[in-house]
Amino acid sequence: MQTIDLRGVSCPTNFVKAKLALEELENGTVAQIFLDDGEPVKNVPRSLKADGHKLLGLKQTEEGHYILELEKVEE
Amino acid sequence: MADEKQTKLDLNNLKAGGFIKERGKDLFTVRLRVPGGRMSVPRLKKIAEVAEKFGGEFVHLSVRQSIELININFRDFDAVVEELGEKSQKVASCGARVRVPVACGGCEYNPNGLVDTQKSALEVDEKLFGTPTGHHKFKVAFAGCPFDCPKSATNDIGFQGAIYPTLDKDACIGCGLCAKSCVPKAIAMGEDNKPVFSNDPCIWCGDCVKVCPTGAWSEAKRGYTVRIGGKWGRNPLVGTLFATFLPEDRAVEFIAAVLEWYKQKAEGLGRIRLGDTIIKEGPEELLNHLRSRFPENTVAETIAPQIIATQIGK
Ligand code: SF4
Ligand code: SF4
Ligand code: SF4
Numbered sequence: 337m338q339t340i341d342l343r344g345v346s347c348p349t350n351f352v353k354a355k356l357a358l359e360e361l362e363n364g365t366v367a368q369i370f371l372d373d374g375e376p377v378k379n380v381p382r383s384l385k386a387d388g389h390k391l392l393g394l395k396q397t398e399e400g401h402y403i404l405e406l407e408k409v410e411e
Numbered sequence: 412m413a414d415e416k417q418t419k420l421d422l423n424n425l426k427a428g429g430f431i432k433e434r435g436k437d438l439f440t441v442r443l444r445v446p447g448g449r450m451s452v453p454r455l456k457k458i459a460e461v462a463e464k465f466g467g468e469f470v471h472l473s474v475r476q477s478i479e480l481i482n483i484n485f486r487d488f489d490a491v492v493e494e495l496g497e498k499s500q501k502v503a504s505c506g507a508r509v510r511v512p513v514a515c516g517g518c519e520y521n522p523n524g525l526v527d528t529q530k531s532a533l534e535v536d537e538k539l540f541g542t543p544t545g546h547h548k549f550k551v552a553f554a555g556c557p558f559d560c561p562k563s564a565t566n567d568i569g570f571q572g573a574i575y576p577t578l579d580k581d582a583c584i585g586c587g588l589c590a591k592s593c594v595p596k597a598i599a600m601g602e603d604n605k606p607v608f609s610n611d612p613c614i615w616c617g618d619c620v621k622v623c624p625t626g627a628w629s630e631a632k633r634g635y636t637v638r639i640g641g642k643w644g645r646n647p648l649v650g651t652l653f654a655t656f657l658p659e660d661r662a663v664e665f666i667a668a669v670l671e672w673y674k675q676k677a678e679g680l681g682r683i684r685l686g687d688t689i690i691k692e693g694p695e696e697l698l699n700h701l702r703s704r705f706p707e708n709t710v711a712e713t714i715a716p717q718i719i720a721t722q723i724g725k
Pocket of ligand 2: 596
C-alpha cells in the first residue's frame with residue numbers, strides 16, 4: 337500500500353504535495369493519505385475528488401489524524 | 412490641460428454621476444463602471460493610458476470593485492470619456508440610483524462557487540444600472556456561495572448562491588466525509604453509519620455534494636438565497652431572508668419587483684433607504700408583493716432588516 341503522509345502540512349501545500357505524489361503512481365493504484373483533522377480533512381479530499389481520483393474511504397485513527405484511501409485515476 | 416475659453420462640456424456625461432469632487436480646485440475623481448469586478452486586460456491597459464494622460468500618479472481601487480481615476484481636471488471630462496471608449500468602458504453612477512453590482516468570481520473558476528455570479532452581475536448592470544430610485548442609492552451584490560465573501564446581506568439586495576442537497580442512501584459507502592465537511596453540523600452519522608440530515612442548520616453550501624466520493628449526495632435545487640434591506644454606513648442594517656432558490660435567470664426581474672415596491676412605498680418619506688422603508692412598512696408588505704410574482708421562492712415569513720448597534724462600548 338502506498339502511503340502519503342501529509343500530517344503537519346497545511347492547506348493548500350498538502351493538496352499540491354498529494355498531487356505531486358500521486359503523479360508518481362500508476363493509474364489504478366490505491367494509496368493512503370494521512371491528513372490532519374480540521375481544514376486539511378475538509379479540503380484535501382474534495383480537491384482530489386475534483387481532480388478525478390476515486391475516493392474509497394476515510395477513517396480516523398486513535399491518534400486523531402485521518403487516513404483517506406483513494407484510487408489514482410488518470411484523467 | 413484644455414484652455415478655459417474653449418471648454419465646452421457635454422453635461423450629459425455628468426448626469427448619471429460618477430464624477431466626484433475632490434479637495435483640490437477643479438479636480439475630480441472619475442469612477443469607472445466595473446460590474447462584478449471583471450476587467451479585461453485590454454480594457455485595463457486602456458484605462459492605464461487614460462490615467463497616465465489625464466490623471467494623477469495612481470488610480471484607486473474602490474471597495475465596490477471600481478477603478479477610480481484620481482485628480483482629473485473637470486475640463487478634461489469629455490476627453491476622458493471619449494478616450495476611454497464609450498462602448499467598452501463607461502463611467503459609473505452615484506446618487507439615488509441603482510449602482511454597479513458587485514460580485515465575487517463565482518463558479519467559473521472558484522471551486523466554491525455554486526452559481527454564475529459574473530453573468531448575473533453583467534445582466535443587472537446592463538438592464539438596471541443607473542435606474543433612479545427616487546429616494547436613495549440602491550446596491551446589489553452577488554456571492555457565489557454561502558461563504559459570502561462579498562457580504563451580500565449588507566446590500567439593499569444581496570444574492571447568495573445555494574444548493575439544496577439530497578441523499579441517496581443506497582449509494583453511500585459510509586465514509587463520513589460529508590459529516591466531517593459540514594461546518595454547520597447539519598449532517599451527523601447515524602447508527603447504520605449513514606448520514607442523517609437536519610434541515611434547520613443547513614445553509615445550502617453544497618460542501619457535502621462536493622466531497623461525497625460516490626455521488627450519494629446530489630443537488631435537488633440550485634439558485635439564489637436573497638436577503639433584502641441591508642446597508643452599511645452610519646446606521647447599519649443587515650438584510651433578512653426574503654427568497655430562496657431563486658433561479659439565476661430571474662435575478663433582474665426580482666430586483667425590478669423590489670424597486671417597484673420601494674419607489675411606491677417610500678413616496679413622501681424623503682431620502683430613505685430600502686431597509687428603513689421595510690422597517691416602517693413591515694416586512695409582510697414586501698413579502699406579499701413578492702409572493703404574487705415569485706410564489707415558489709418567497710419565504711413564508713421573515714423579520715425586518717436588523718439594526719446593528721455599532722456604538723456599544725462607547
Ligand atoms: S462567496 Fe463563495 S464563490 Fe464567491 S469568492 Fe467567496 S468562496 Fe468563492
Ligand atoms: S449543504 Fe452544506 S450545510 Fe447543508 S448539509 Fe450539505 S454541507 Fe451541510
Ligand atoms: S460522503 Fe457520501 S459516501 Fe461518504 S458518508 Fe457521506 S453520503 Fe456516504
